[in-house]
Amino acid sequence: MAAATELTVGQVAMRSGVAVSALHFYEARGLIRSHRTSGNQRRYGRDVLRRVAIIRIAQEVGISLAEIGAALESLPEGRTPTREDWNLLSTAWRDQLDRKIAQLKKLRDGLTDCIGCGCMSIDKCPLRNKEDRLSAQGPGARRLLVAR
Amino acid sequence: MAAATELTVGQVAMRSGVAVSALHFYEARGLIRSHRTSGNQRRYGRDVLRRVAIIRIAQEVGISLAEIGAALESLPEGRTPTREDWNLLSTAWRDQLDRKIAQLKKLRDGLTDCIGCGCMSIDKCPLRNKEDRLSAQGPGARRLLVAR
DNA sequence: TTACAAGCTCAACTTAACTTGAGGTCAAGC
DNA sequence: GCTTGACCTCAAGTTAAGTTGAGCTTGTAA
Numbered sequence: 310m311a312a313a314t315e316l317t318v319g320q321v322a323m324r325s326g327v328a329v330s331a332l333h334f335y336e337a338r339g340l341i342r343s344h345r346t347s348g349n350q351r352r353y354g355r356d357v358l359r360r361v362a363i364i365r366i367a368q369e370v371g372i373s374l375a376e377i378g379a380a381l382e383s384l385p386e387g388r389t390p391t392r393e394d395w396n397l398l399s400t401a402w403r404d405q406l407d408r409k410i411a412q413l414k415k416l417r418d419g420l421t422d423c424i425g426c427g428c429m430s431i432d433k434c435p436l437r438n439k440e441d442r443l444s445a446q447g448p449g450a451r452r453l454l455v456a457r
Numbered sequence: 458m459a460a461a462t463e464l465t466v467g468q469v470a471m472r473s474g475v476a477v478s479a480l481h482f483y484e485a486r487g488l489i490r491s492h493r494t495s496g497n498q499r500r501y502g503r504d505v506l507r508r509v510a511i512i513r514i515a516q517e518v519g520i521s522l523a524e525i526g527a528a529l530e531s532l533p534e535g536r537t538p539t540r541e542d543w544n545l546l547s548t549a550w551r552d553q554l555d556r557k558i559a560q561l562k563k564l565r566d567g568l569t570d571c572i573g574c575g576c577m578s579i580d581k582c583p584l585r586n587k588e589d590r591l592s593a594q595g596p597g598a599r600r601l602l603v604a605r
Numbered sequence: 606t607t608a609c610a611a612g613c614t615c616a617a618c619t620t621a622a623c624t625t626g627a628g629g630t631c632a633a634g635c
Numbered sequence: 636g637c638t639t640g641a642c643c644t645c646a647a648g649t650t651a652a653g654t655t656g657a658g659c660t661t662g663t664a665a
Contacts, residue, residue: 476623478624482622482623496631497630498631516622521621522621
């Protein structure tokens with residue numbers, strides 16, 4: 310550990326709280342990048358920590374790795390976002406996030422004007438039908454959180 | 458279609474926007490119930506619509522079917538929630554929902570005080586470490602949204 | 606210089622939440 | 636009475652996001 314600038318995968322795992330296998334996985338998905346030592350071991354720049362943090366936070370609010378990857382990719386040069394770039398990301402996700410926030414609040418506040426009420430007009434329920442549904446989108450597990 | 462009170466699985470699917478296969482699935486998971494005709498076909502009471510709506514909304518904000526099932530189960534008599542019962546559910550989920558809302562807002566607002574900033578103290582990041590992490594929780598896919 | 610923790614690759618397994626398909630039954634209209 | 640569109644069951648497939656394990660290589664501390 311000489312340079313203190315390069316991190317091994319284990320160190321990144323430790324500092325980011327993400328498993329080594331997950332880091333491998335993110336790399337395979339193109340979300341993070343590393344270069345290799347002569348012995349084929351990964352070395353990461355410190356910026357990877359920020360990148361991983363972004364990935365996890367976005368994930369935790371229900372954005373898929375695919376979307377996160379696309380967003381990061383869309384940044385000029387594919388670089389780790391600066392504060393400026395970050396604001397761009399936020400903006401791109403803003404609608405999605407706003408919608409989700411609204412839904413959560415409704416649910417939290419008891420949803421009295423929808424399900425909690427006695428009304429049976431599911432078709433017109435403000436929460437259920439206000440926005441596009443994820444119906445009919447091919448097979449497999451659907452996103453747990455709507456997104457898009 | 459005589460009584461207009463009983464719904465077939467296809468009708469429920471139509472009115473709820475949920476696939477027939479998903480309804481079968483929910484039933485297998487014990488989230489909804491039906492009785493059968495002499496010909497072994499499912500018939501649902503109208504309350505199933507409300508129940509399904511609850512399931513989908515909770516799901517959309519990231520609550521797993523298992524949790525939803527447990528919550529519905531916990532209601533007296535396992536009945537479809539009235540407005541009162543519904544408030545109980547909301548209350549049970551409140552902490553979870555509050556946390557999620559806070560995270561979403563942070564993300565939406567650019568997260569300037571965390572990732573967007575230049576600080577590299579990932580370990581102390583207010584967003585990353587304020588709450589329990591989902592680290593080390595057995596194999597398989599993790600919940601996309603934290604929950605718990 | 607050798608032991609052994611940390612890395613590497615690749616394939617297979619896991620979970621949640623469904624969907625798809627095969628093979629067979631029900632029921633409502635003509 | 637027959638046809639045709641809903642239904643039924645059960646097994647197997649699918650996707651996302653990783654984890655686990657086997658078998659092999661690196662690198663570093665004693």
